[in-house]
Amino acid sequence: MWALVINIILGLWIMASPDILSFADPVAADNNHIVGPLIITFAFTALWEATRTVGKWNIPLGAWLFIAPWALSFEDKNALVNDMIIGAVVFLLSFVKGKITQHFGGGWIALFKRNPEHIQKTK
């Protein structure tokens, strides 16, 4: 839960940082304007236990932020440092699953299982 909240805040920061730090590099700004809203969306949706796995979708996004300065050859040093640090933190925090207290008949994965929890419960 706390990891998701931090990722939401970091996503907001990624979205706002090109304007706050006045990135000189338009490619870096575009990249953050695209990735930021996605990080927020995935972390926010994962706040609900039934869709907790969506939080994992931020693992590749965090990794992308980490390598983007090199892949897109950022010229702005602020953008480079900013994205690498935040990217690494988002990447690591996306592995934190948090507590799941509710039961969902085996969850989404149940739909692909031979004998999922919800079918066992009806017998």
Add this chain to the structure above:
Amino acid sequence: MAIDKKDIPPIPPGWDYNPASWSQRIPIIVLAIIGMFIALYLGLYQLDIINSVWEPFFGDGSITILNSKVSNVLPIPDAILGAIGYFIDALTGVIGGTRRWRTMPWITIVFGFAVGPLGVVSIMLVVFQPVLFDAWCTLCLASAVISVAMIGPAMDEVLASLQYMQRVKRSGQSTWKAFWGIKEVVLKVA
């Protein structure tokens, strides 16, 4: 096997709460209605029915965004389409009783499809604002926040319906009939 729809346990098997209960659905419906009014307001501006729009933070941002090419790519302005989307969300949120994950899977699945893609479109529009037009629009962002907030709480009901459809399929009954909530199948499969 249930004799009447009222005998169906409201909590799906293997769950510890009912995702179709009113306490689960009302917050989503309220969000959809708020989103609908915001979108309607923006749409009225796009239709030139009102001639200014509230923008506390980003100067000409809202005006730039709401008059952009992307927002007028379809015959009706995008905010009006958004309002229609929110209306469908609210309507499919209201229809059906607290056992609707089993008695009418079609409605929960339409509900899920209305909430999901609407959220995706909202995020796309948020991305377009700075990337294509170098501007932000406060109420457009507010609308996007609302549609994203609806995704998480709406999906559990979709999951309950899909699991039910899975049980119908395993039991050899018609998934088509179950999807539309035909009574004989709905009562037969737990």
